[in-house]
Amino acid sequence: MKNLSNSFVDLIIVNALLPLKFCYDRSQGELGSTIIMNLVTALKPEENSVISNFQDLGVSCDSGLEGQGLLQLYNSFCTKNKCLQCPVGISILGRNN
Numbered sequence: 001m002k003n004l005s006n007s008f009v010d011l012i013i014v015n016a017l018l019p020l021k022f023c024y025d026r027s028q029g030e031l032g033s034t035i036i037m038n039l040v041t042a043l044k045p046e047e048n049s050v051i052s053n054f055q056d057l058g059v060s061c062d063s064g065l066e067g068q069g070l071l072q073l074y075n076s077f078c079t080k081n082k083c084l085q086c087p088v089g090i091s092i093l094g095r096n097n
Contacts, residue, residue, distance in 0.1 A: 010043045014064050040064045050074045057092055 018036050025033045045051055045067030054070050061067050083089030
């Protein structure tokens with residue numbers, strides 16, 4: 001018998017259950033759910049190379065919400081080489097080395 005780790009359960013919650021809850025709430029006419037925000041804020045951030053690289057650059061990531069935000073920044077800016085349009089990219093490139 002295999003057990004699921006806590007980090008894997010958190011991944012399932014963030015990537016499957018919370019989006020389903022959000023879509024259900026929207027279909028019922030609810031625009032924002034504090035339950036979803038409270039849950040994702042209470043979770044630990046994912047452990048992956050993207051978040052680790054941001055943390056190595058000095059960007060803090062203390063919750064699942066911040067982790068999801070960093071992943072969104074990565075997918076929207078880093079993968080498209082839009083560093084000068086990203087707040088983190090501007091901060092890094094603007095540093096005096």
